[in-house]
Amino acid sequence: MSCRRLKDWFDERYDLEGLAGIARGKHVPSHRHDIWYFAGGLTLFLFCIQFITGMALAFYYVPHPEHAHKSIIEIVTKLNMGWLFRSIHHWGAQLAIVVLFIHLFSTLLLKAYRKPRELLWVTGFVMLAVSIFFGLSGYFLLWDERAFAAVRVATGGAGNLPVVGGLIKGFLRGGIDVTGETLTRFYAFHVAVLPIVTLALAGAHVVLVQVHGMSVPLSQQHRQGRPEPFFPDMLCKDMIIWLIFLGIVVTLAVLLPPEIGKKADPLAPAPENIKPEWYFLFLFETLKLFPGEILGLNGETIAILVISAAILFFFLIPFVDRRSAAQQKSPVFTWIGILYVVYFAVMTFIGFVS
Amino acid sequence: MKLNYSLVTRRTFINTLFGGWLAAFAAGSLYALFKFAFPTLGKEPDFVVLKKADFLDIPVNSVKPFAWGGKLGLFFKKENGTTQALKGVCTHMECNITYRPDVKRFYCACHKGWFDESGKNIEGPPPKPLEFFDVTIEGDRLIVAKKGVKVELPKA
Numbered sequence: 001m002s003c004r005r006l007k008d009w010f011d012e013r014y015d016l017e018g019l020a021g022i023a024r025g026k027h028v029p030s031h032r033h034d035i036w037y038f039a040g041g042l043t044l045f046l047f048c049i050q051f052i053t054g055m056a057l058a059f060y061y062v063p064h065p066e067h068a069h070k071s072i073i074e075i076v077t078k079l080n081m082g083w084l085f086r087s088i089h090h091w092g093a094q095l096a097i098v099v100l101f102i103h104l105f106s107t108l109l110l111k112a113y114r115k116p117r118e119l120l121w122v123t124g125f126v127m128l129a130v131s132i133f134f135g136l137s138g139y140f141l142l143w144d145e146r147a148f149a150a151v152r153v154a155t156g157g158a159g160n161l162p163v164v165g166g167l168i169k170g171f172l173r174g175g176i177d178v179t180g181e182t183l184t185r186f187y188a189f190h191v192a193v194l195p196i197v198t199l200a201l202a203g204a205h206v207v208l209v210q211v212h213g214m215s216v217p218l219s220q221q222h223r224q225g226r227p228e229p230f231f232p233d234m235l236c237k238d239m240i241i242w243l244i245f246l247g248i249v250v251t252l253a254v255l256l257p258p259e260i261g262k263k264a265d266p267l268a269p270a271p272e273n274i275k276p277e278w279y280f281l282f283l284f285e286t287l288k289l290f291p292g293e294i295l296g297l298n299g300e301t302i303a304i305l306v307i308s309a310a311i312l313f314f315f316l317i318p319f320v321d322r323r324s325a326a327q328q329k330s331p332v333f334t335w336i337g338i339l340y341v342v343y344f345a346v347m348t349f350i351g352f353v354s
Numbered sequence: 355m356k357l358n359y360s361l362v363t364r365r366t367f368i369n370t371l372f373g374g375w376l377a378a379f380a381a382g383s384l385y386a387l388f389k390f391a392f393p394t395l396g397k398e399p400d401f402v403v404l405k406k407a408d409f410l411d412i413p414v415n416s417v418k419p420f421a422w423g424g425k426l427g428l429f430f431k432k433e434n435g436t437t438q439a440l441k442g443v444c445t446h447m448e449c450n451i452t453y454r455p456d457v458k459r460f461y462c463a464c465h466k467g468w469f470d471e472s473g474k475n476i477e478g479p480p481p482k483p484l485e486f487f488d489v490t491i492e493g494d495r496l497i498v499a500k501k502g503v504k505v506e507l508p509k510a
Contacts, residue, residue: 149450152448152449153447153448153449153464156447156448157447170393170395171391171393173393175395175396176396176397176398176423266421266425267419267420267442267450268426269426269450270451270462270463270464271463273463287479291479299479
Protein backbone atom coordinates (compact mmCIF):
# COMPACT_ATOMS: atom_id res chain seq x y z
CA MET A 1 0.00 0.00 0.00
CA SER A 2 1.43 3.37 -0.94
CA CYS A 3 1.70 6.22 1.50
CA ARG A 4 -1.06 8.07 -0.27
CA ARG A 5 -3.49 5.18 0.10
CA LEU A 6 -2.56 4.68 3.72
CA LYS A 7 -3.29 8.33 4.39
CA ASP A 8 -6.64 8.03 2.58
CA TRP A 9 -7.47 4.95 4.63
CA PHE A 10 -7.08 6.93 7.84
CA ASP A 11 -8.70 10.02 6.35
CA GLU A 12 -11.88 8.11 5.62
CA ARG A 13 -12.10 6.96 9.23
CA TYR A 14 -10.59 9.77 11.27
CA ASP A 15 -10.57 13.53 10.95
CA LEU A 16 -6.84 13.89 10.24
CA GLU A 17 -7.30 17.37 8.77
CA GLY A 18 -8.96 18.48 11.99
CA LEU A 19 -6.06 17.13 14.04
CA ALA A 20 -3.56 18.85 11.79
CA GLY A 21 -5.51 22.06 12.24
CA ILE A 22 -5.28 21.76 16.03
CA ALA A 23 -1.54 21.10 15.71
CA ARG A 24 -1.09 24.15 13.48
CA GLY A 25 -3.04 26.27 15.93
CA LYS A 26 -0.83 25.39 18.88
CA HIS A 27 1.45 28.27 19.72
CA VAL A 28 3.90 28.86 22.54
CA PRO A 29 4.38 32.34 24.02
CA SER A 30 7.79 33.87 23.63
CA HIS A 31 9.35 36.18 26.20
CA ARG A 32 12.47 36.64 28.33
CA HIS A 33 11.84 33.62 30.55
CA ASP A 34 10.57 31.18 27.94
CA ILE A 35 13.69 29.02 28.22
CA TRP A 36 12.22 27.41 31.35
CA TYR A 37 9.45 25.90 29.26
CA PHE A 38 11.93 23.32 28.01
CA ALA A 39 12.37 21.64 31.40
CA GLY A 40 8.95 19.96 31.23
CA GLY A 41 9.44 18.34 27.84
CA LEU A 42 12.94 17.34 28.80
CA THR A 43 11.66 15.52 31.89
CA LEU A 44 9.24 13.62 29.68
CA PHE A 45 12.08 12.64 27.38
CA LEU A 46 14.26 11.46 30.27
CA PHE A 47 11.35 9.43 31.61
CA CYS A 48 11.05 7.74 28.20
CA ILE A 49 14.72 6.73 28.47
CA GLN A 50 14.01 5.34 31.94
CA PHE A 51 11.03 3.33 30.73
CA ILE A 52 12.94 1.78 27.84
CA THR A 53 16.15 0.95 29.74
CA GLY A 54 14.12 -0.20 32.73
CA MET A 55 12.10 -2.66 30.66
CA ALA A 56 15.33 -4.05 29.24
CA LEU A 57 16.89 -4.44 32.69
CA ALA A 58 13.78 -6.17 34.03
CA PHE A 59 14.45 -9.04 31.61
CA TYR A 60 17.45 -10.06 33.69
CA TYR A 61 17.08 -8.67 37.21
CA VAL A 62 16.09 -11.18 39.91
CA PRO A 63 14.22 -9.64 42.86
CA HIS A 64 15.35 -12.09 45.53
CA PRO A 65 17.77 -11.32 48.38
CA GLU A 66 20.00 -14.25 47.43
CA HIS A 67 20.25 -13.34 43.75
CA ALA A 68 19.54 -9.63 43.36
CA HIS A 69 23.06 -8.35 43.92
CA LYS A 70 24.58 -11.09 41.78
CA SER A 71 22.09 -10.59 38.97
CA ILE A 72 23.10 -6.93 38.65
CA ILE A 73 26.76 -7.86 38.58
CA GLU A 74 25.93 -10.32 35.82
CA ILE A 75 23.99 -7.69 33.92
CA VAL A 76 27.01 -5.38 33.87
CA THR A 77 29.72 -8.00 33.38
CA LYS A 78 28.27 -10.80 31.27
CA LEU A 79 25.36 -9.56 29.23
CA ASN A 80 25.75 -7.83 25.88
CA MET A 81 25.53 -4.09 26.47
CA GLY A 82 24.26 -4.73 30.00
CA TRP A 83 26.74 -2.26 31.47
CA LEU A 84 25.49 0.43 29.10
CA PHE A 85 21.81 -0.01 29.90
CA ARG A 86 22.35 -0.16 33.62
CA SER A 87 24.56 2.89 33.51
CA ILE A 88 22.13 4.85 31.33
CA HIS A 89 19.28 3.87 33.65
CA HIS A 90 21.28 5.21 36.61
CA TRP A 91 22.34 8.49 35.01
CA GLY A 92 19.00 9.02 33.30
CA ALA A 93 17.37 8.81 36.73
CA GLN A 94 19.84 11.27 38.26
CA LEU A 95 19.31 13.81 35.46
CA ALA A 96 15.54 13.31 35.48
CA ILE A 97 15.46 14.32 39.15
CA VAL A 98 17.76 17.32 38.50
CA VAL A 99 15.52 18.51 35.68
CA LEU A 100 12.38 17.85 37.73
CA PHE A 101 13.70 20.09 40.49
CA ILE A 102 14.61 22.78 37.92
CA HIS A 103 11.10 22.49 36.46
CA LEU A 104 9.55 22.71 39.93
CA PHE A 105 11.56 25.69 41.10
CA SER A 106 11.13 27.62 37.84
CA THR A 107 7.37 27.03 38.06
CA LEU A 108 7.50 28.25 41.64
CA LEU A 109 9.49 31.42 40.99
CA LEU A 110 7.65 32.36 37.79
CA LYS A 111 4.37 31.66 39.62
CA ALA A 112 3.15 29.50 36.80
CA TYR A 113 1.10 27.64 39.44
CA ARG A 114 -1.35 30.54 39.79
CA LYS A 115 -5.00 30.26 38.90
CA PRO A 116 -6.15 28.49 36.71
CA ARG A 117 -3.19 26.08 36.73
CA GLU A 118 -3.38 24.74 40.30
CA LEU A 119 -4.01 21.19 39.15
CA LEU A 120 -0.89 21.28 36.99
CA TRP A 121 1.06 22.07 40.14
CA VAL A 122 -0.68 19.28 42.02
CA THR A 123 -0.07 16.61 39.36
CA GLY A 124 3.52 17.78 38.92
CA PHE A 125 4.20 17.79 42.64
CA VAL A 126 2.84 14.27 43.06
CA MET A 127 5.00 13.16 40.13
CA LEU A 128 8.07 14.55 41.86
CA ALA A 129 7.18 12.61 45.00
CA VAL A 130 6.64 9.50 42.88
CA SER A 131 9.99 10.07 41.16
CA ILE A 132 11.79 10.29 44.45
CA PHE A 133 10.17 7.06 45.53
CA PHE A 134 11.23 5.66 42.15
CA GLY A 135 14.77 6.67 43.04
CA LEU A 136 14.70 5.14 46.51
CA SER A 137 13.08 1.89 45.39
CA GLY A 138 15.33 1.54 42.34
CA TYR A 139 18.42 2.10 44.34
CA PHE A 140 17.37 -0.48 46.92
CA LEU A 141 17.13 -3.11 44.16
CA LEU A 142 20.94 -3.12 44.11
CA TRP A 143 20.75 -4.84 47.49
CA ASP A 144 24.14 -3.52 48.57
CA GLU A 145 25.18 -2.26 52.01
CA ARG A 146 24.54 1.40 51.27
CA ALA A 147 21.10 0.82 49.80
CA PHE A 148 20.19 -1.41 52.73
CA ALA A 149 21.13 1.22 55.34
CA ALA A 150 19.45 3.98 53.31
CA VAL A 151 16.15 2.14 53.11
CA ARG A 152 16.28 1.32 56.81
CA VAL A 153 16.71 5.01 57.57
CA ALA A 154 14.09 6.19 55.07
CA THR A 155 11.41 3.72 56.15
CA GLY A 156 12.36 4.19 59.81
CA GLY A 157 12.01 7.95 59.31
CA ALA A 158 8.49 7.48 57.98
CA GLY A 159 7.87 5.37 61.09
CA ASN A 160 8.52 8.45 63.21
CA LEU A 161 5.34 10.12 61.98
CA PRO A 162 2.78 10.16 64.76
CA VAL A 163 -0.26 7.85 64.50
CA VAL A 164 0.17 6.55 60.94
CA GLY A 165 3.96 6.11 61.13
CA GLY A 166 3.97 2.48 62.26
CA LEU A 167 1.45 1.54 59.59
CA ILE A 168 3.42 3.18 56.77
CA LYS A 169 6.67 1.63 57.99
CA GLY A 170 5.16 -1.86 58.15
CA PHE A 171 3.57 -1.44 54.73
CA LEU A 172 6.81 -0.28 53.10
CA ARG A 173 9.00 -2.90 54.77
CA GLY A 174 6.59 -5.80 54.52
CA GLY A 175 7.40 -6.66 58.13
CA ILE A 176 9.12 -5.18 61.16
CA ASP A 177 12.56 -5.21 59.55
CA VAL A 178 14.07 -4.49 56.16
CA THR A 179 14.33 -7.98 54.65
CA GLY A 180 13.77 -9.90 51.42
CA GLU A 181 10.08 -9.03 51.84
CA THR A 182 11.04 -5.39 51.45
CA LEU A 183 12.94 -6.20 48.26
CA THR A 184 9.96 -7.83 46.52
CA ARG A 185 7.76 -4.96 47.63
CA PHE A 186 10.12 -2.30 46.34
CA TYR A 187 10.47 -4.27 43.12
CA ALA A 188 6.69 -4.26 42.70
CA PHE A 189 6.58 -0.52 43.39
CA HIS A 190 9.45 0.17 41.03
CA VAL A 191 8.32 -1.85 38.03
CA ALA A 192 4.53 -1.96 38.35
CA VAL A 193 2.88 0.51 40.72
CA LEU A 194 4.96 3.64 40.17
CA PRO A 195 5.22 3.39 36.35
CA ILE A 196 1.45 3.18 36.01
CA VAL A 197 0.90 6.06 38.42
CA THR A 198 3.50 8.07 36.51
CA LEU A 199 1.85 7.36 33.16
CA ALA A 200 -1.54 8.45 34.48
CA LEU A 201 -0.16 11.60 36.10
CA ALA A 202 2.04 12.53 33.15
CA GLY A 203 -0.93 12.04 30.84
CA ALA A 204 -3.11 14.30 32.97
CA HIS A 205 -0.29 16.85 33.23
CA VAL A 206 0.20 17.01 29.44
CA VAL A 207 -3.56 17.22 28.79
CA LEU A 208 -3.83 20.08 31.31
CA VAL A 209 -1.00 21.94 29.58
CA GLN A 210 -2.97 21.67 26.32
CA VAL A 211 -6.13 22.91 28.04
CA HIS A 212 -4.51 25.92 29.72
CA GLY A 213 -1.64 26.69 27.33
CA MET A 214 1.71 27.82 28.69
CA SER A 215 1.69 30.24 31.58
CA VAL A 216 3.16 33.67 30.93
CA PRO A 217 4.77 35.34 33.96
CA LEU A 218 2.93 38.50 35.07
CA SER A 219 5.98 40.68 34.46
CA GLN A 220 6.21 39.49 30.86
CA GLN A 221 2.56 39.73 29.87
CA HIS A 222 2.98 43.07 28.14
CA ARG A 223 6.44 42.37 26.79
CA GLN A 224 5.84 39.27 24.77
CA GLY A 225 7.23 38.62 21.34
CA ARG A 226 5.29 36.87 18.60
CA PRO A 227 4.08 33.45 19.78
CA GLU A 228 5.97 30.61 18.11
CA PRO A 229 4.17 27.73 16.46
CA PHE A 230 4.68 24.46 18.32
CA PHE A 231 4.87 22.44 15.09
CA PRO A 232 7.51 22.41 13.88
CA ASP A 233 9.51 25.25 15.52
CA MET A 234 9.18 24.45 19.21
CA LEU A 235 9.25 20.72 18.71
CA CYS A 236 12.52 21.00 16.81
CA LYS A 237 14.01 23.13 19.58
CA ASP A 238 12.76 20.59 22.11
CA MET A 239 14.42 17.81 20.18
CA ILE A 240 17.71 19.70 20.00
CA ILE A 241 17.71 19.85 23.79
CA TRP A 242 16.70 16.20 24.06
CA LEU A 243 19.59 15.19 21.82
CA ILE A 244 22.03 17.23 23.89
CA PHE A 245 20.79 15.55 27.06
CA LEU A 246 20.88 12.11 25.47
CA GLY A 247 24.52 12.88 24.72
CA ILE A 248 25.13 13.93 28.32
CA VAL A 249 23.43 10.82 29.72
CA VAL A 250 25.36 8.45 27.46
CA THR A 251 28.66 10.25 28.11
CA LEU A 252 28.16 10.05 31.88
CA ALA A 253 27.06 6.43 31.56
CA VAL A 254 30.17 5.46 29.63
CA LEU A 255 32.70 7.49 31.61
CA LEU A 256 31.26 7.19 35.12
CA PRO A 257 29.56 3.83 35.57
CA PRO A 258 27.80 3.73 38.96
CA GLU A 259 29.42 1.60 41.60
CA ILE A 260 27.97 -1.54 43.12
CA GLY A 261 28.76 -1.93 46.82
CA LYS A 262 29.21 -5.06 48.86
CA LYS A 263 26.17 -7.31 49.10
CA ALA A 264 23.83 -6.24 51.90
CA ASP A 265 24.20 -8.12 55.17
CA PRO A 266 21.53 -7.40 57.79
CA LEU A 267 24.09 -8.11 60.53
CA ALA A 268 26.92 -5.94 59.20
CA PRO A 269 27.52 -2.49 60.67
CA ALA A 270 26.45 0.48 58.58
CA PRO A 271 29.29 1.39 56.18
CA GLU A 272 31.53 4.30 57.12
CA ASN A 273 30.85 7.74 55.60
CA ILE A 274 27.49 6.65 54.33
CA LYS A 275 25.47 9.32 52.59
CA PRO A 276 22.08 9.19 50.95
CA GLU A 277 21.45 10.04 47.30
CA TRP A 278 21.95 13.75 46.65
CA TYR A 279 18.23 14.53 46.52
CA PHE A 280 17.88 13.33 50.10
CA LEU A 281 20.85 15.35 51.35
CA PHE A 282 18.76 18.38 52.31
CA LEU A 283 16.56 16.13 54.45
CA PHE A 284 19.62 14.35 55.85
CA GLU A 285 21.23 17.66 56.86
CA THR A 286 17.97 18.97 58.30
CA LEU A 287 17.63 15.85 60.47
CA LYS A 288 21.12 16.50 61.82
CA LEU A 289 20.04 19.96 63.05
CA PHE A 290 17.58 18.51 65.54
CA PRO A 291 18.86 17.23 68.89
CA GLY A 292 17.77 13.82 70.13
CA GLU A 293 15.35 15.31 72.61
CA ILE A 294 13.42 18.57 72.62
CA LEU A 295 11.57 19.47 75.83
CA GLY A 296 11.23 15.81 76.71
CA LEU A 297 9.83 14.87 73.29
CA ASN A 298 11.53 12.69 70.69
CA GLY A 299 13.56 15.12 68.51
CA GLU A 300 13.22 12.81 65.52
CA THR A 301 9.43 12.96 65.57
CA ILE A 302 9.53 16.75 65.83
CA ALA A 303 12.02 16.94 62.96
CA ILE A 304 9.84 14.75 60.74
CA LEU A 305 6.76 16.81 61.67
CA VAL A 306 8.48 20.11 60.87
CA ILE A 307 9.74 18.77 57.53
CA SER A 308 6.30 17.38 56.67
CA ALA A 309 4.68 20.72 57.50
CA ALA A 310 7.18 22.61 55.32
CA ILE A 311 6.57 20.24 52.40
CA LEU A 312 2.79 20.45 52.89
CA PHE A 313 2.92 24.24 52.81
CA PHE A 314 5.02 24.09 49.65
CA PHE A 315 2.39 21.84 48.08
CA LEU A 316 -0.41 24.23 49.04
CA ILE A 317 1.27 27.41 47.77
CA PRO A 318 -1.08 27.80 44.73
CA PHE A 319 -4.05 27.75 47.09
CA VAL A 320 -2.53 30.08 49.68
CA ASP A 321 -1.07 32.67 47.33
CA ARG A 322 -4.27 34.71 46.85
CA ARG A 323 -2.58 37.70 45.20
CA SER A 324 -1.09 35.61 42.39
CA ALA A 325 -4.46 33.94 41.91
CA ALA A 326 -5.94 37.43 41.38
CA GLN A 327 -3.22 38.15 38.79
CA GLN A 328 -1.44 40.63 41.05
CA LYS A 329 2.21 40.85 42.00
CA SER A 330 2.91 38.74 45.06
CA PRO A 331 6.36 39.59 46.44
CA VAL A 332 5.80 37.68 49.70
CA PHE A 333 5.56 34.42 47.80
CA THR A 334 8.53 35.33 45.64
CA TRP A 335 10.55 35.54 48.85
CA ILE A 336 9.05 32.34 50.21
CA GLY A 337 9.97 30.67 46.93
CA ILE A 338 13.52 32.01 47.08
CA LEU A 339 13.75 30.80 50.68
CA TYR A 340 12.81 27.26 49.66
CA VAL A 341 15.22 27.24 46.72
CA VAL A 342 18.10 28.65 48.79
CA TYR A 343 17.44 26.25 51.67
CA PHE A 344 17.40 23.30 49.30
CA ALA A 345 20.57 24.43 47.52
CA VAL A 346 22.53 25.30 50.67
CA MET A 347 21.60 22.13 52.57
CA THR A 348 22.39 19.97 49.54
CA PHE A 349 25.75 21.72 49.22
CA ILE A 350 26.55 21.26 52.92
CA GLY A 351 25.58 17.61 52.55
CA PHE A 352 28.03 17.25 49.68
CA VAL A 353 31.01 18.80 51.40
CA SER A 354 30.50 17.58 54.98
CA MET B 355 -52.44 1.00 54.98
CA LYS B 356 -51.84 2.92 51.82
CA LEU B 357 -49.75 6.09 51.92
CA ASN B 358 -50.87 8.91 49.68
CA TYR B 359 -47.43 10.43 49.46
CA SER B 360 -44.10 8.73 49.50
CA LEU B 361 -41.16 10.31 51.30
CA VAL B 362 -38.83 9.24 48.54
CA THR B 363 -39.28 9.16 44.81
CA ARG B 364 -38.57 5.97 42.91
CA ARG B 365 -35.56 7.71 41.38
CA THR B 366 -34.09 8.55 44.80
CA PHE B 367 -34.80 5.04 45.99
CA ILE B 368 -33.04 3.43 43.02
CA ASN B 369 -30.12 5.87 43.23
CA THR B 370 -29.65 5.19 46.92
CA LEU B 371 -29.89 1.46 46.43
CA PHE B 372 -27.46 1.46 43.54
CA GLY B 373 -25.11 4.00 45.14
CA GLY B 374 -25.16 2.06 48.40
CA TRP B 375 -24.39 -1.14 46.59
CA LEU B 376 -21.51 0.56 44.78
CA ALA B 377 -20.12 2.00 48.02
CA ALA B 378 -20.39 -1.36 49.80
CA PHE B 379 -18.72 -3.13 46.88
CA ALA B 380 -15.88 -0.60 46.74
CA ALA B 381 -15.38 -0.69 50.50
CA GLY B 382 -15.30 -4.49 50.54
CA SER B 383 -12.85 -4.67 47.65
CA LEU B 384 -10.55 -2.04 49.11
CA TYR B 385 -10.66 -3.71 52.51
CA ALA B 386 -9.63 -7.03 50.99
CA LEU B 387 -6.91 -5.37 48.94
CA PHE B 388 -5.43 -3.51 51.90
CA LYS B 389 -5.68 -6.57 54.08
CA PHE B 390 -3.66 -8.43 51.47
CA ALA B 391 -1.12 -5.67 50.86
CA PHE B 392 -0.44 -5.04 54.55
CA PRO B 393 1.85 -7.70 55.87
CA THR B 394 1.46 -9.60 59.09
CA LEU B 395 4.16 -7.81 61.00
CA GLY B 396 5.44 -10.48 63.34
CA LYS B 397 7.52 -9.41 66.30
CA GLU B 398 10.99 -9.40 67.68
CA PRO B 399 12.02 -12.58 69.46
CA ASP B 400 11.78 -12.75 73.26
CA PHE B 401 15.00 -14.73 73.40
CA VAL B 402 17.52 -16.50 71.20
CA VAL B 403 19.62 -19.56 72.00
CA LEU B 404 23.26 -19.54 70.93
CA LYS B 405 26.18 -21.93 71.31
CA LYS B 406 28.25 -21.03 74.33
CA ALA B 407 31.52 -22.11 72.72
CA ASP B 408 31.07 -19.64 69.85
CA PHE B 409 30.85 -16.60 72.05
CA LEU B 410 32.40 -16.89 75.49
CA ASP B 411 35.96 -17.13 74.19
CA ILE B 412 36.05 -13.92 72.15
CA PRO B 413 38.94 -11.58 73.04
CA VAL B 414 38.37 -8.86 75.62
CA ASN B 415 37.31 -5.43 74.41
CA SER B 416 35.52 -6.82 71.35
CA VAL B 417 32.08 -7.82 70.08
CA LYS B 418 30.69 -10.71 68.09
CA PRO B 419 27.48 -10.37 66.07
CA PHE B 420 24.53 -12.75 66.34
CA ALA B 421 21.09 -12.72 64.77
CA TRP B 422 18.41 -11.22 67.00
CA GLY B 423 15.48 -12.17 64.81
CA GLY B 424 16.17 -10.19 61.65
CA LYS B 425 18.20 -7.62 63.53
CA LEU B 426 21.77 -7.39 64.66
CA GLY B 427 22.65 -8.52 68.17
CA LEU B 428 26.09 -7.97 69.65
CA PHE B 429 27.79 -10.15 72.23
CA PHE B 430 30.18 -7.84 74.05
CA LYS B 431 33.19 -8.67 76.22
CA LYS B 432 34.47 -5.69 78.17
CA GLU B 433 38.10 -4.92 79.01
CA ASN B 434 37.64 -6.43 82.50
CA GLY B 435 36.28 -9.68 81.04
CA THR B 436 32.60 -9.25 81.93
CA THR B 437 30.21 -10.18 79.13
CA GLN B 438 26.96 -8.64 78.00
CA ALA B 439 24.61 -8.84 75.04
CA LEU B 440 22.84 -5.94 73.41
CA LYS B 441 20.79 -5.03 70.38
CA GLY B 442 23.23 -3.62 67.80
CA VAL B 443 20.73 -1.21 66.36
CA CYS B 444 21.02 2.55 66.74
CA THR B 445 18.11 4.08 68.60
CA HIS B 446 18.07 7.00 66.18
CA MET B 447 17.30 5.60 62.72
CA GLU B 448 17.84 1.86 63.16
CA CYS B 449 21.22 1.60 61.44
CA ASN B 450 23.51 -1.17 62.62
CA ILE B 451 26.13 0.07 65.06
CA THR B 452 29.70 -1.07 65.43
CA TYR B 453 32.06 -1.27 68.43
CA ARG B 454 35.16 0.89 68.35
CA PRO B 455 37.68 -0.78 70.70
CA ASP B 456 40.15 2.12 70.41
CA VAL B 457 37.80 4.52 72.20
CA LYS B 458 35.65 1.84 73.92
CA ARG B 459 32.47 3.19 72.44
CA PHE B 460 29.67 2.07 70.15
CA TYR B 461 29.36 4.06 66.96
CA CYS B 462 26.67 4.50 64.31
CA ALA B 463 28.03 5.57 60.92
CA CYS B 464 24.71 6.73 59.47
CA HIS B 465 24.34 9.97 61.43
CA LYS B 466 27.44 9.84 63.62
CA GLY B 467 25.88 8.74 66.89
CA TRP B 468 28.00 7.56 69.82
CA PHE B 469 27.20 5.39 72.84
CA ASP B 470 29.53 4.61 75.74
CA GLU B 471 30.38 1.11 77.00
CA SER B 472 27.21 0.93 79.06
CA GLY B 473 25.12 1.85 76.00
CA LYS B 474 24.36 5.41 77.09
CA ASN B 475 23.83 7.83 74.20
CA ILE B 476 26.59 10.40 74.67
CA GLU B 477 27.01 12.19 71.37
CA GLY B 478 25.11 12.86 68.16
CA PRO B 479 21.43 12.40 67.42
CA PRO B 480 20.49 9.12 69.21
CA PRO B 481 17.63 9.89 71.63
CA LYS B 482 17.84 6.77 73.81
CA PRO B 483 20.44 4.38 75.22
CA LEU B 484 21.04 1.02 73.56
CA GLU B 485 18.94 -1.96 74.60
CA PHE B 486 20.77 -4.57 76.68
CA PHE B 487 19.69 -8.18 77.12
CA ASP B 488 19.89 -10.74 79.92
CA VAL B 489 22.48 -13.43 79.34
CA THR B 490 22.23 -16.83 81.04
CA ILE B 491 24.23 -19.97 80.52
CA GLU B 492 22.60 -23.40 80.56
CA GLY B 493 24.94 -26.28 79.82
CA ASP B 494 26.56 -25.55 76.48
CA ARG B 495 23.91 -23.06 75.55
CA LEU B 496 23.98 -19.33 75.84
CA ILE B 497 20.57 -17.79 76.22
CA VAL B 498 20.09 -14.15 75.34
CA ALA B 499 16.71 -12.82 76.42
CA LYS B 500 14.87 -9.52 76.56
CA LYS B 501 15.13 -7.97 80.01
CA GLY B 502 12.39 -9.31 82.26
CA VAL B 503 11.34 -12.15 79.97
CA LYS B 504 11.10 -15.59 81.53
CA VAL B 505 12.74 -18.12 79.24
CA GLU B 506 11.06 -21.48 78.98
CA LEU B 507 13.02 -23.82 76.79
CA PRO B 508 11.34 -26.94 75.47
CA LYS B 509 12.66 -30.05 77.23
CA ALA B 510 15.15 -31.70 74.97
